[in-house]
Amino acid sequence: GQQLNQSPQSMFIQEGEDVSMNCTSSSIFNTWLWYKQDPGEGPVLLIALYKAGELTSNGRLTAQFGITRKDSFLNISASIPSDVGIYFCAGHGEYGNKLVFGAGTILRVKS
Amino acid sequence: NAGVTQTPKFQVLKTGQSMTLQCAQDMNHEYMSWYRQDPGMGLRLIHYSVGAGITDQGEVPNGYNVSRSTTEDFPLRLLSAAPSQTSVYFCASRPNLNTEAFFGQGTRLTVV
Numbered sequence: 001g002q003q004l005n006q007s008p009q010s011m012f013i014q015e016g017e018d019v020s021m022n023c024t025s026s027s028i029f030n031t032w033l034w035y036k037q038d039p040g041e042g043p044v045l046l047i048a049l050y051k052a053g054e055l056t057s058n059g060r061l062t063a064q065f066g067i068t069r070k071d072s073f074l075n076i077s078a079s080i081p082s083d084v085g086i087y088f089c090a091g092h093g094e095y096g097n098k099l100v101f102g103a104g105t106i107l108r109v110k111s
Numbered sequence: 112n113a114g115v116t117q118t119p120k121f122q123v124l125k126t127g128q129s130m131t132l133q134c135a136q137d138m139n140h141e142y143m144s145w146y147r148q149d150p151g152m153g154l155r156l157i158h159y160s161v162g163a164g165i166t167d168q169g170e171v172p173n174g175y176n177v178s179r180s181t182t183e184d185f186p187l188r189l190l191s192a193a194p195s196q197t198s199v200y201f202c203a204s205r206p207n208l209n210t211e212a213f214f215g216q217g218t219r220l221t222v223v
Contacts, residue, residue, distance in 0.1 A: 004153075033211055042203075042214030042216050043214050092208070097161055097208065101146070103153040104151075104153050
C-alpha cells in the first residue's frame with residue numbers, strides 16, 4: 001500500500017528557531033496535507049496543497065508540494081511555545097479515496 | 112455545526128467484549144474514515160466509506176467491522192476486543208476525493 005516516510009521523528013528546539021520537516025512517498029500523490037495534533041485532540045489542518053510545485057503559506061508556516069509529486073515539506077519560522085505538538089503529513093494517492101498519514105514529527109520548544 | 116462527533120471519549124473493555132464506537136458528522140460529507148493512532152506509527156486507516164452503503168478496508172481492518180446506512184453515521188464495531196486494539200481511535204470525514212479531512216476528538220480505548 002501507499003506509505004509516507006516522515007522525518008524527523010522528533011525535534012527539540014529553542015524558541016525563535018526555524019523548523020523544517022518533510023515527507024516522501026514511493027508513489028505519486030494528488031494532494032499533500034499538513035496537520036497538527038495537540039494533546040488529547042484530533043488532528044487539525046494547517047495547510048493543504050493540491051498542485052505539484054505549489055508553495056503555500058499560513059502565517060509562520062510554509063509548505064510545498066514537490067515537483068515530482070512524491071514529497072512535501074513544512075517549515076515553521078520563529079517557533080513559539082504553542083507550536084509544540086505532533087505534526088503529520090498526509091496525502092491522497094492515485095485514486096484519492098484513501099487518505100494516508102506519515103508517522104508524525106514530535107516538536108518540543110524550549111523557551 | 113458540530114462537525115465530527117465521536118462517542119464515547121474513553122472506554123475500558125475486557126478481552127473478548129464487543130462494543131461500537133460511534134461517529135456522526137453534520138457536514139453532509141460523502142467520505143468517512145476510521146483511523147487508529149499508536150505511538151510512533153501515526154494514523155493508520157482501518158476502514159473507510161465513500162458514501163452511504165459503501166465501505167472498504169484500509170491498512171489495518173482485522174478485528175473491526177463498519178457499516179454506513181446513512182450519510183451522517185459511520186460506526187466502528189469491535190466484535191471481540193483484544194489487548195492489541197488498545198489505541199486512540201479517530202473518525203474523519205471529507206466532502207469528496209482529494210480534499211482535506213476533518214477529525215473528531217478521538218476515543219481512547221483500553222482493552223485489559
